[in-house]
Amino acid sequence: MRTPLIAGNWKMNTTVSEAKELVHKILKVLDKIENVEKVICPPFVSLAAVAEILKYSSIKLGAQNMYFKDKGAYTGEVSPLMLADLCEYVIIGHSERRQYFNETDGLINKKVKAALEAGLKPILCIGEKLEENEAGKTEKVVSRQLYLALADMDRLSGTVIAYEPVWAIGSGRSATGEQANETIGFIRQKIANLYDRVTAQNLRILYGGSVTADNISEFVKQIEIDGALVGGASLQAEQFISIVRQTADIRSHLASG
Numbered sequence: 001m002r003t004p005l006i007a008g009n010w011k012m013n014t015t016v017s018e019a020k021e022l023v024h025k026i027l028k029v030l031d032k033i034e035n036v037e038k039v040i041c042p043p044f045v046s047l048a049a050v051a052e053i054l055k056y057s058s059i060k061l062g063a064q065n066m067y068f069k070d071k072g073a074y075t076g077e078v079s080p081l082m083l084a085d086l087c088e089y090v091i092i093g094h095s096e097r098r099q100y101f102n103e104t105d106g107l108i109n110k111k112v113k114a115a116l117e118a119g120l121k122p123i124l125c126i127g128e129k130l131e132e133n134e135a136g137k138t139e140k141v142v143s144r145q146l147y148l149a150l151a152d153m154d155r156l157s158g159t160v161i162a163y164e165p166v167w168a169i170g171s172g173r174s175a176t177g178e179q180a181n182e183t184i185g186f187i188r189q190k191i192a193n194l195y196d197r198v199t200a201q202n203l204r205i206l207y208g209g210s211v212t213a214d215n216i217s218e219f220v221k222q223i224e225i226d227g228a229l230v231g232g233a234s235l236q237a238e239q240f241i242s243i244v245r246q247t248a249d250i251r252s253h254l255a256s257g
C-alpha cells in the first residue's frame with residue numbers, strides 16, 4: 001500500500017512570525033500521527049525558520065515553487081539547490097502559477113527535471129478549468145499536462161502528482177470523491193502507459209481543491225487517492241490536524257480490513 005501524504009500549501013500567507021506560530025500549534029500533535037506523510041509548504045521567506053523548528057520532527061518541509069536554473073543572474077528567483085538544503089518537496093505547476101504567472105507546460109517540465117536532479121521531490125499539479133470540465137475535456141486536459149510536464153523523463157523517482165481541478169481550488173466547491181477517484185485512476189493508467197505498471201502502482205496521486213476536515217474522508221477512502229494537497233484549511237491548525245488524523249485513521253482501517 002502507498003503511504004498517504006497530506007501537504008499543506010500556505011500560499012502567500014503568513015509572515016515569518018505567523019509561520020513560526022502556526023508550526024508550533026501543529027507540531028506536537030502532528031509529529032505523533034503515524035502512517036501518513038505530513039508536509040507543510042510555507043512561503044520561501046519562512047522556510048529556514050520553519051526548517052529549524054521541524055528539525056527533529058516527522059513533519060517534512062516543501063516549497064511552493066522554484067526556478068529551474070541552479071544559480072546565476074535571475075533576480076528574485078529561488079533555485080533547486082537553495083531549496084534542497086532546506087526542503088524535501090517542492091510544488092510545481094500549481095494552477096495559480098499557470099494562471100497568474102503564465103507558467104507553461106514546457107517551463108513546468110524544466111522545473112520538474114531540475115527538482116529531481118537536485119534531489120527534491122516534485123509535487124506536480126495538474127487539473128482542468130471549469131469550462132474544460134463542463135465540455136467533457138477533463139481527461140484530454142490532464143493527459144496533455146501530464147505528457148508535457150513529464151516529457152523526456154525516464155524516471156519519476158519521488159515525484160508526487162496532485163490532481164487539482166482549477167474550479168475546485170479555493171472555491172469551496174470540491175469535486176466528489178467518486179469524480180476525483182475516477183480522474184486519478186485515469187492518470188494512473190496514463191502513467192502506466194508512459195512508464196510501466198509498477199511505476200504507476202507506486203506513484204502517489206493526491207486530490208486538491210477545497211479539502212477540509214469535513215470532506216477529507218470522502219477522498220481518502222477512495223482506492224486511487226493517496227492523500228491531499230490542502231490550501232486554505234492548512235492555515236487553520238485544528239483543521240489541518242483533523243485532516244491528517246482522519247487520513248491516518250481511515251487508511252489504517254482500510255489496511256486492516
Ligand code: PEP
Nearest residue numbers: 169170208209210231232
Ligand atoms: C491548493 O492551494 O492547492 C488548494 C487546493 O487550495 P484550497 O484547498 O484552498 O482549495
